[in-house]
């Protein structure tokens with residue numbers, strides 16, 4: 230079908246204002262970090278409700294038309310890249326929070342709502358949506374569901390998968406599959422919604438969700454610690470988890486040169502402790518009594534200093550200090566903008582082996598003359614480490630040499646090439662590193678079952 234005909238048909242489904250074509254497409258982009266690269270596509274479609282999404286998918290399926298889903302465009306695996314002949318389905322106008330139920334502690338939302346708006350809406354009613362990560366101001370809840378996003382509080386609250394009670398999805402043929410229940414337990418057959426969480430929009434378009442909320446903690450305390458030996462990182466984690474009995478909600482790590490850059494002028498972020506240590510640990514507790522919680526964390530930090538588990542530490546003693554501390558950990562776009570031809574990694578490794586494996590990866594990376602910068606940080610309590618690597622050129626050869634080094638320890642250590650960002654287009658080649666043939670075969674069968682014409686987010690993952 231010609232582009233003209235496609236658009237003419239789509240105008241029967243959507244209001245013309247909800248179809249972006251021609252010159253207006255030049256204002257659109259495929260990633261928030263690539264706003265200067267105009268989008269290639271036949272059109273961007275902006276449905277306002279599930280029925281419109283269903284009609285779009287029915288049209289695409291009937292006409293073998295490929296379509297790529299756009300959420301907040303913050304993924305780091307090429308998931309939202311497009312080609313000239315593809316349509317784009319953007320959820321940005323499906324941005325209604327439909328219900329906030331204080332008794333059942335749930336929030337019901339269309340999938341285009343920005344995560345921070347959901348967090349704030351819950352917070353206004355003294356409830357907590359524990360999802361927290363650097364891109365929360367741009368990422369949409371549908372994008373986060375499709376990538377099974379994690380973030381800074383996973384080891385206490387789990388990935389987003391653990392926060393979802395109900396889900397509504399439009400299948401590639403336009404069927405609306407609705408399981409919008411507010412219940413926590415439902416073992417009546419297969420839990421179908423799980424298939425759409427983390428499958429990167431390859432099996433269906435997420436259109437609505439019911440998320441589980443928690444009572445909002447009335448106190449949040451934080452500290453940063455400097456450590457030189459990796460074995461002490463584990464000792465500190467075990468010590469704090471034991472002594473804080475459930476209140477520990479964040480335990481994040483940053484390597485020295487990453488901390489150096491994050492707190493180096495012209496950055497407005499201030500270094501709470503000197504830049505002398507190999508590892509920096511960011512600690513957060515959530516509780517109900519600010520004075521007691523602060524005192525408890527301070528005492529534990531002092532004990533850890535006395536026991537020589539940590540070399541140095543600082544408490545965040547005001548909101549300003551607390552925000553400064555967490556911005557050092559969260560504002561990782563600074564690292565990307567300081568890296569030429571950046572390459573991103575988010576690997577999973579068993580927690581006890583992280584120190585040794587990262588050291589050996591760095592030794593190998595430093596042997597490559599084209600590697601300019603290596604920034605390392607991550608969710609150490611989840612065994613999830615991120616790398617941002619800057620290099621002199623972006624040749625396929627250089628990219629693959631780096632991939633090989635970072636991924637090579639994963640197989641023998643039962644790790645993963647993707648702890649949370651997914652596979653998208655960029656990591657497909659390496660899926661075999663951490664998934665066996667039987668698993669990949671079944672994934673392909675599932676894709677074929679849901680989308681036999683391969684029109685929805687084609688060529689992602691497998």
Ligand SMILES: Cc1cc2nc3c(=O)[nH]c(=O)nc-3n(C[C@H](O)[C@H](O)[C@H](O)COP(=O)(O)OP(=O)(O)OC[C@H]3O[C@@H](n4cnc5c(N)ncnc54)[C@H](O)[C@@H]3O)c2cc1C
Nearest residue numbers: 300301302303304308362363369371372373378379430435
């Ligand atoms: C600074 C920064 C920090 C980050 N930190 C973290 C982190 O700590 N933890 C983490 O897990 N991730 C992190 N990410 C990655 C990213 O933010 C997440 O993957 C996020 O969940 C993507 O949401 P999005 O709305 O931007 O989705 P997009 O980037 O728009 O889309 C992601 C994928 O989902 C598909 N998709 C989007 N919406 C839907 C939908 N409604 N239905 C079906 N498929 C859909 C897209 O086609 C694409 O394949 C970070 C990214 C940045 C830039």
